[in-house]
Amino acid sequence: xxxxxLTRRDFTVGLxxxxxxxxxxxxAMTQQPxxxxxxxxTNRLLSAxxxxxxxxxxxxxxxxxxxxxxxxxxxxxxxxxxxxxxLARVTIVSGDTxxxxxxxxxxxxxSVEASGTALRFAGAEVRAILLELAAKKxxxxxxxxxxxxxTITAPDGRRVSYGELASEADLKREATGKVAPxxxxxxxLVGQSSPRVDLPAKVTGGGAFVQDLRLPGMxxxxxxxxxxxxxxxxxxxxxxxxxxxxxxxxxxxxSFLAVAAEREEQAIKAVEALSASAKWKAGPALPDPARLYxxxxxxxxxxxxxxxxxxxxxxxxxxxxxxxxxxxxQAHAALGPSCAMAQMxxxxxxxxxxxxxxxxxxxxxxxxxxxKPPSIRCIHMEGAGCYGHNGADDVAFDAxxxxxxxxxxxxxxxxxxxxxxxWEPYGPAMTMQARGAVADGRxxxxxxxxxxxxxxxxxxxxxxxxxxxxWYLADAKPPGPAxxxxxxxFAGDRNAIPTYDLPRQRITHHLIKDNPLRTSALRTLxxxxxxxxxxxxxxxxxxxxxxxxxxxxxxxxxxxxERAVIEAVAKAANWKPGEKGNGVRGRGIGYSRYKTIxxxxxxxxxxxxxxxxxxxxxxxxxxxxxxxxxxSPDGLxxxxxxxxxxxxxxxxxxxxxxxxxGITSRDWASYPIMTMPDVPKIENVLLNRPNDRPxxxxxxxxxxxxxxxxxxxxxxxxxxxxxxxxxxxxxKAALA
Amino acid sequence: xxxxxxxxxxxxxxxxxxxxxLLYVLRNDLELNGAKYGCGVSQCGACTVLxxxxxxxxxxxxxxxxxxxxxxxxxxxxxxxxxxPLQQAFIDEQxxxxxxCTNGMIMAAKALLDRNPRPTEAQVRAGLADxxxxxxxxxxxxxAVLRAAQTNGRI
Numbered sequence: 083x084x085x086x087x088l089t090r091r092d093f094t095v096g097l098x099x100x101x102x103x104x105x106x107x108x109x110a111m112t113q114q115p116x117x118x119x120x121x122x123x124t125n126r127l128l129s130a131x132x133x134x135x136x137x138x139x140x141x142x143x144x145x146x147x148x149x150x151x152x153x154x155x156x157x158x159x160x161x162x163x164x165x166x167x168x169l170a171r172v173t174i175v176s177g178d179t180x181x182x183x184x185x186x187x188x189x190x191x192x193s194v195e196a197s198g199t200a201l202r203f204a205g206a207e208v209r210a211i212l213l214e215l216a217a218k219k220x221x222x223x224x225x226x227x228x229x230x231x232x233t234i235t236a237p238d239g240r241r242v243s244y245g246e247l248a249s250e251a252d253l254k255r256e257a258t259g260k261v262a263p264x265x266x267x268x269x270x271l272v273g274q275s276s277p278r279v280d281l282p283a284k285v286t287g288g289g290a291f292v293q294d295l296r297l298p299g300m301x302x303x304x305x306x307x308x309x310x311x312x313x314x315x316x317x318x319x320x321x322x323x324x325x326x327x328x329x330x331x332x333x334x335x336x337s338f339l340a341v342a343a344e345r346e347e348q349a350i351k352a353v354e355a356l357s358a359s360a361k362w363k364a365g366p367a368l369p370d371p372a373r374l375y376x377x378x379x380x381x382x383x384x385x386x387x388x389x390x391x392x393x394x395x396x397x398x399x400x401x402x403x404x405x406x407x408x409x410x411x412q413a414h415a416a417l418g419p420s421c422a423m424a425q426m427x428x429x430x431x432x433x434x435x436x437x438x439x440x441x442x443x444x445x446x447x448x449x450x451x452x453x454k455p456p457s458i459r460c461i462h463m464e465g466a467g468c469y470g471h472n473g474a475d476d477v478a479f480d481a482x483x484x485x486x487x488x489x490x491x492x493x494x495x496x497x498x499x500x501x502x503x504x505w506e507p508y509g510p511a512m513t514m515q516a517r518g519a520v521a522d523g524r525x526x527x528x529x530x531x532x533x534x535x536x537x538x539x540x541x542x543x544x545x546x547x548x549x550x551x552x553w554y555l556a557d558a559k560p561p562g563p564a565x566x567x568x569x570x571x572f573a574g575d576r577n578a579i580p581t582y583d584l585p586r587q588r589i590t591h592h593l594i595k596d597n598p599l600r601t602s603a604l605r606t607l608x609x610x611x612x613x614x615x616x617x618x619x620x621x622x623x624x625x626x627x628x629x630x631x632x633x634x635x636x637x638x639x640x641x642x643x644e645r646a647v648i649e650a651v652a653k654a655a656n657w658k659p660g661e662k663g664n665g666v667r668g669r670g671i672g673y674s675r676y677k678t679i680x681x682x683x684x685x686x687x688x689x690x691x692x693x694x695x696x697x698x699x700x701x702x703x704x705x706x707x708x709x710x711x712x713x714s715p716d717g718l719x720x721x722x723x724x725x726x727x728x729x730x731x732x733x734x735x736x737x738x739x740x741x742x743x744g745i746t747s748r749d750w751a752s753y754p755i756m757t758m759p760d761v762p763k764i765e766n767v768l769l770n771r772p773n774d775r776p777x778x779x780x781x782x783x784x785x786x787x788x789x790x791x792x793x794x795x796x797x798x799x800x801x802x803x804x805x806x807x808x809x810x811x812x813x814k815a816a817l818a
Numbered sequence: 819x820x821x822x823x824x825x826x827x828x829x830x831x832x833x834x835x836x837x838x839x840l841l842y843v844l845r846n847d848l849e850l851n852g853a854k855y856g857c858g859v860s861q862c863g864a865c866t867v868l869x870x871x872x873x874x875x876x877x878x879x880x881x882x883x884x885x886x887x888x889x890x891x892x893x894x895x896x897x898x899x900x901x902x903p904l905q906q907a908f909i910d911e912q913x914x915x916x917x918x919c920t921n922g923m924i925m926a927a928k929a930l931l932d933r934n935p936r937p938t939e940a941q942v943r944a945g946l947a948d949x950x951x952x953x954x955x956x957x958x959x960x961x962a963v964l965r966a967a968q969t970n971g972r973i
Contacts, residue, residue: 150916
């Protein structure tokens with residue numbers, strides 16, 4: 083395999099130790115330091131990002147982590163590009179509080195912008211340092227030197243390799259950010275579809291996931307969860323479980339009840355016995371699902387007007403349109419339930435985790451357990467694709483609790499499928515209410531209100547412990563409060579402000595402070611629901627104005643890049659202005675610029691409606707994306723196409739089922755998703771902008787895809803679906 | 819108790835109860851990473867192995883039911899140095915995002931191609947209908963299976 087290897091596959095090498103040379107020491111600063119690009123701003127030493135090794139390889143350090151989005155391949159490409167090294171001689175280390183920079187969470191389609199930019203500038207500067215060393219050695223000017231594959235050649239033919247200069251290169255210095263990265267015209271690796279560095283192991287059964295980690299003396303842990311949120315443990319039969327084969331640890335702390343055993347199947351039997359014997363005092367009732375949205379809107383909210391533009395009053399001839407859209411609770415539903423390993427030895431806790439943020443997790447575990455952060459090391463290893471904040475952090479804390487009670491033995495905790503479905507934080511149920519007006523083919527007024535629970539309840543909150551089991555301990559520490567997020571990323575209000583040029587607009591976010599069902603970050607946060615509502619409403623206004631939906635959008639855009647992606651998708655799909663559906667087939671468009679600052683994506687889909695069964699099929703989709711400078715075209719297409727398919731699944735199938743007594747979505751039968759025969763065929767167009775900075779694209783297609791499906795259904799049938807998911811019952815009701 | 823099981827051409831002795839799910843024996847006793855825990859109730863396909871050539875969900879297969887049958891896991895198809903055409907095709911098509919479903923997809927595709935070496939696209943989709951992918955890599959997976967069918971030396 084001609085691919086750089088991920089050091090994390092070498093599971094047994096050097097993972098146990100805590101004391102590693104720490105290259106991230108804060109720098110004493112007496113004056114305002116210069117602003118550095120990307121995450122260099124917060125991790126300023128070159129040695130925090132790159133090491134040149136004596137064997138001529140480079141080690142890249144990043145605080146961002148692989149979630150299946152291919153980020154480590156993209157970051158390796160960027161670093162290798164600037165260093166003038168082949169990809170095979172670059173090794174990447176990611177998300178380790180003992181080694182890598184602190185880059186917070188891997189979220190929000192920010193990794194290429196934050197970590198990639200840091201590596202781009204750090205790589206250019208390290209290359210310049212190596213060239214200076216070579217120039218001095220040869221007594222020639224830097225200008226005359228050439229670099230090929232990590233070997234520097236002088237004009238007279240003398241050569242020196244990076245490896246030979248490694249010991250002289252002092253990278254423990256602050257980056258200046260002043261060495262210009264390569265011009266795009268010289269790129270060899272960036273812009274190429276480099277094969278993913280992690281796939282060879284994944285197709286051959288190599289150790290690729292935290293689930294595959296095995297440590298000597300490892301125990302298997304399981305948690306006996308309460309029957310519903312907030313239930314309190316009264317009694318359980320400890321003696322019986324302790325006597326079961328292989329059981330080593332039975333841990334009860336308040337209402338947290340868990341077991342660790344020698345063998346995995348023994349742990350499963352033990353936790354079943356624990357659950358069977360446990361008596362619980364019921365927790366509070368959940369909302370009535372039949373009246374969910376009314377009940378949520380009645381809860382206390384924090385209201386923020388996030389955009390207000392006063393314009394001329396409505397002309398008398400304006401047509402007013404009003405609509406309300408709804409999105410249910412939806413699950414991340416990672417294919418592999420969350421898993422973690424932890425070991426507590428000599429007061430030092432090591433946690434192997436697929437968390438999206440090892441530093442915030444470390445800090446929160448430290449506060450939850452009354453430890454100091456330096457006594458804890460959190461090391462990222464891949465889990466199944468997570469699409470946001472699922473059970474990853476929670477299971478890491480479960481493993482830490484069991485490890486603390488297991489005499490130095492490592493404990494691997496594997497959540498069950500049901501546990502993941504019932505206890506992960508969901509994407510919130512949301513209500514979007516729009517009122518607008520059109521006159522003479524243009525929008526003259528736009529009012530928009532969105533109600534949502536919090537979308538960011540991750541570990542790292544200063545005022546609470548956002549770890550599930552912490553809320554059930556005897557010394558329970560509650561979660562942090564719901565918080566209004568700042569522009570331009572926002573949260574429940576992400577993409578609530580349309581990018582269209584509107585003369586009057588008022589957009590209000592109603593943040594629901596309460597958490598009747600547990601929620602947090604699901605891919606795109608509120609953007610999926612807001613783009614669904616905004617782009618459905620655009621079509622409703624276009625219809626009121628009697629204008630083709632694409633022409634209507636183009637009449638309201640001012641950014642030429644927006645215009646370009648909308649026109650590109652229309653061309654790819656061979657869109658006919660004014661095209662009409664035929665009662666069962668139709669096409670629709672959805673567009674957004676993700677977060678209003680990241681990638682531009684437009685999607686057209688074709689739907690087919692079975693009027694008898696109420697089933698909507700999406701046989702085809704087309705997309706167009708402008709993500710600025712493209713690092714890996716195939717990686718970008720993979721994200722855009724995957725986002726469309728996942729969004730189609732959310733849109734047609736997905737909602738978390740519950741009743742007053744608890745969550746009833748517990749497996750793939752009670753939370754069905756789209757399957758292979760129903761997946762659309764997709765054509766993707768990429769608009770490369772090599773001279774513009776890369777724009778986050780990992781979440782860019784989700785919103786446009788749901789809107790395109792909603793608009794295609796309306797085009798096909800003349801009826802509109804405003805409540806997700808578009809399942810057969812809703813479709814039949816809409817057609818009745 | 820010690821039980822013999824034939825995996826990837828070798829007979830291995832494991833110290834497990836007869837009702838232990840094959841999945842845990844493969845993963846924990848034999849340290850084979852290919853088969854994955856996904857649901858534990860035969861719904862997602864991540865744990866798929868071949869038993870006497872038949873695609874089987876190892877999460878619901880107790881060791882006692884394996885008997886003298888031949889178990890083949892992802893590791894038994896090919897290695898990094900000598901990839902099976904399906905493994906090569908999954909790399910060529912970059913047919914994954916997170917790769918957690920990949921084992922099940924490849925093993926089910928192996929059984930499918932053994933039965934039907936030249937499937938149509940619709941047959942591949944139908945053949946993988948009960949294997950879940952959450953990242954949206956479906957179309958790439960279908961292309962990889964069709965590519966493997968073409969390069970398998972059978973056409």
